[in-house]
Every structure is written in structure tokens, then in C-alpha cells.
Amino acid sequence: MVQGVTGSFQLMKSLNRSLVLNIIRQKGPISRTDVSKQAGLTPPTVSNIVLELLEEGMVREETGESNGGRKPILLSINYNNHFVIGIDVGTNQLRVGLTNLNAGIKEMISHKLPAGMKVDEFMKILISSIHEIFESTSADREKIIGIGIAMHGIVDEEKGESIYAPHFGFENLPLKDRLESEFGLPVKLENDARCAAISETWFGSAQREQNIVCINIGDGIGAGLIINGKVFRGRHHIAGELGHMIVDLSGRKCTCGSYGCLHTVASGIHIREKVIHEITLGRSTLIEQLVTDRGDIDGDVVHKAALQGDAFAISVFEEAGRFLGLACTNIINVMNPDKIILTGGVMKAGDFVMNPLQEFIRQRALTQEAKATSIVRSQLGSHSALLGAVSLVLQEVFEIEA
Ligand SMILES: [Zn+2]
Numbered sequence: 001m002v003q004g005v006t007g008s009f010q011l012m013k014s015l016n017r018s019l020v021l022n023i024i025r026q027k028g029p030i031s032r033t034d035v036s037k038q039a040g041l042t043p044p045t046v047s048n049i050v051l052e053l054l055e056e057g058m059v060r061e062e063t064g065e066s067n068g069g070r071k072p073i074l075l076s077i078n079y080n081n082h083f084v085i086g087i088d089v090g091t092n093q094l095r096v097g098l099t100n101l102n103a104g105i106k107e108m109i110s111h112k113l114p115a116g117m118k119v120d121e122f123m124k125i126l127i128s129s130i131h132e133i134f135e136s137t138s139a140d141r142e143k144i145i146g147i148g149i150a151m152h153g154i155v156d157e158e159k160g161e162s163i164y165a166p167h168f169g170f171e172n173l174p175l176k177d178r179l180e181s182e183f184g185l186p187v188k189l190e191n192d193a194r195c196a197a198i199s200e201t202w203f204g205s206a207q208r209e210q211n212i213v214c215i216n217i218g219d220g221i222g223a224g225l226i227i228n229g230k231v232f233r234g235r236h237h238i239a240g241e242l243g244h245m246i247v248d249l250s251g252r253k254c255t256c257g258s259y260g261c262l263h264t265v266a267s268g269i270h271i272r273e274k275v276i277h278e279i280t281l282g283r284s285t286l287i288e289q290l291v292t293d294r295g296d297i298d299g300d301v302v303h304k305a306a307l308q309g310d311a312f313a314i315s316v317f318e319e320a321g322r323f324l325g326l327a328c329t330n331i332i333n334v335m336n337p338d339k340i341i342l343t344g345g346v347m348k349a350g351d352f353v354m355n356p357l358q359e360f361i362r363q364r365a366l367t368q369e370a371k372a373t374s375i376v377r378s379q380l381g382s383h384s385a386l387l388g389a390v391s392l393v394l395q396e397v398f399e400i401e402a
Pocket of ligand 1: 243244254255256257258259261263
């Protein structure tokens with residue numbers, strides 16, 4: 001942590017304090033006695049920590065139902081007294097949100113990121129957007145406890161560096177250092193697909209699972225892996241680069257330089273390029289009637305055409321779905337996860353992608369249990385990476401081992 005990042009947030013990292021907070025978060029409303037039993041701490045230790053948490057407004061008291069005697073005083077998290085800034089750096093859009101400690105979004109702004117921008121231009125947009133959030137909120141500045149960033153590409157989360165952001169062509173950008181010295185707040189950085197996976201474990205459909213894969217299928221494809229309850233990053237931070245899993249030995253060239261990657265057959269960019277290419281070759285489809293300019297064709301338009309029964313639009317999603325099913329089958333055979341969660345723009349096509357995907361798994365996974373692996377669409381919608389960025393900061397507050 002750089003100089004200048006001080007204050008109460010660091011104190012929050014005390015082990016016992018995180019332990020107590022986490023029990024209150026998961027089990028609250030809960031009495032001090034039950035907290036001390038579950039934490040294995042003495043009642044005076046718990047009382048002291050709780051007193052501190054009450055003074056800071058992290059925790060609040062309420063009166064519980066009586067079981068005959070005096071009504072018990074119960075503790076719960078005061079979710080609306082502190083706030084976190086979450087940032088989702090998309091390929092063409094930057095979104096900055098302010099949330100409470102339970103992912104309730106209080107403020108949200110977004111700015112377009114110009115194609116071909118330089119690092120300095122990006123940093124200017126990023127920093128001014130964060131200032132904008134500070135100015136637009138009525139929350140006290142000292143109540144904002146940290147900034148989390150979800151960034152595409154390869155990220156060194158320990159150093160807080162964007163090692164390689166292929167869509168922007170940025171390398172070794174020390175985002176954490178730059179923002180910590182600008183704002184004096186702790187900054188956490190993580191790959192966007194991993195953020196999406198983390199948000200599922202905090203707020204989404206994987207709150208009880210230990211082994212999950214969350215696949216973001218947008219313009220690019222990436223996956224976040226949670227193994228035994230922990231984010232798995234691999235030796236060089238590239239675990240989960242599912243978009244570059246090779247699914248066709250003699251396939252087309254990919255942006256990464258290889259051939260036949262999943263990205264070349266199932267990403268949002270591929271779907272768009274394929275549709276435009278086929279229309280250029282004279283393919284008859286409703287898609288063309290839904291736009292005034294071919295440049296306006298995107299996943300939403302293809303989805304609209306599919307909903308109206310356009311055979312070509314349906315076949316495009318079907319093909320993408322089969323390849324995604326192939327990728328999921330390979331993941332199931334390698335990792336045998338509890339659940340696979342699908343998110344990102346392409347998944348807005350719903351059953352048009354989901355049905356062929358699940359059909360592939362039913363036909364090709366190894367055992368009956370493998371074929372029955374739970375595959376679900378994320379319920380967090382387009383906010384999942386941003387909420388994951390928020391969770392990076394929450395992990396620091398609540399988790400014993402972040
Ligand atoms: Zn590739």
C-alpha cells in the first residue's frame with residue numbers, strides 16, 4: 001500500500017475484527033453471545049470489537065424476539081453507512097458506481113472510451129469519472145472505504161497492475177499506485193471475468209458453492225475460476241483465458257495469433273462479423289431490415305431477428321451455443337465444477353444460445369452427473385463485473401483471508 005493510504009480501513013484488516021464482521025454478515029441478526037461462540041473468542045473480546053464497530057457505524061443493534069425472558073439485543077451489518085466505488089473498464093465504455101456494503105447501487109455514471117485512446121487519455125477519463133462520483137454523491141468522503149476495478153486482459157492483482165489489456169494495447173499500467181496516490185484510498189484491481197465470478201459468490205447464484213466457473217461472453221470471452229472457495233489465477237495470471245481455448249485445429253486466425261480459438265467462433269465480435277459477412281455475400285435475413293446501416297448490427301439486433309423466427313439469426317446463435325457447449329464440456333471434464341454461470345452480452349440471446357449449449361453437454365460430457373452439471377445464466381445482469389470490483393474491497397473488510 002502506498003504512502004497516504006491510511007486510516008480506519010487498514011484497521012479493519014485485523015483478524016478478529018474480520019472474523020466478527022463476517023459472522024455478523026452471514027448469521028446476523030445475531031447476539032454477542034452467539035458471535036463469541038461461533039468465533040471462538042471470549043465475550044469481552046467480542047464486546048470490545050463490537051463496541052468499536054458500533055462507534056464506526058459498521059454494525060447496528062436491534063431488539064430481537066423474547067423467548068420468555070428479556071428481549072435480546074441482536075447485531076447486524078449497517079450496510080448503508082459505508083460505501084465502495086466499483087469500476088468496470090469495458091472495451092468501449094467505462095462505468096463507475098458507488099454502492100453500499102451490500103452492492104446496492106447509489107450512484108452510477110458511464111463514459112464512452114474512444115477507440116485507439118492512449119494511456120494518458122484513459123487515465124484522465126478514469127480519474128475525472130471518479131471525481132465525478134465523489135461530487136455527485138451526498139455520502140461523506142470518509143465513509144467511502146475503497147475503490148475496486150474490473151479490467152479486461154491480464155492483471156497482476158497483487159501489484160495492482162494491468163499487465164496487458166489487449167483491447168487498448170496497454171502494458172504494465174500501475175493502476176493501483178496511480179489511483180491510490182490520486183485519491184488516498186485503497187485500490188483493488190482484478191481481471192473482469194474473475195470479478196464477475198467473485199460477485200456471483202457474494203451476491204449471485206454461487207453463494208453456497210465452492211467450485212464454480214463464471215464465463216463472460218461479450219465482445220471477448222473470459223472465465224473466472226473459483227476453486228475450493230478461492231479465486232484461481234494460475235502461475236502467470238492467465239487461468240480462465242477461455243476465449244483462447246482452441247476448439248478448432250484448422251480454424252480461423254485469432255487476435256492472439258493462434259488459430260481456431262473459442263473467441264473466433266462464439267464471441268460477440270465474431271457473431272457481428274459473421275452476420276455482416278454473410279449479408280455481404282447475399283444472405284437473405286430479417287437482420288438487414290432491422291437496421292438502416294450494416295454498421296449498426298449488434299447482438300441485440302440479431303436477437304430481435306431470432307425472436308421473429310429468422311432462420312439465419314437462429315443458426316448464428318446455435319453455432320455459438322454449440323461451441324460454448326464444447327468449451328463447457330471440456331471445463332466440466334477438467335474441473336468438475338459445482339456450477340457454471342454464464343454472463344455477458346451474448347447471453348442476452350437466452351435460450352437461442354443456452355439450448356444448443358446444454359444439448360452439447362448432455363450429449364458429450366463424461367458421466368450422468370457431469371451431463372447434469374448446473375449451468376445457469378447470471379442474475380446480476382450487466383453489473384456483474386462492477387459488483388465484483390466492489391466485492392474486492394468488501395473482501396478486505398469481511399474476509400479473514402482475502
Ligand atoms: Zn486466441
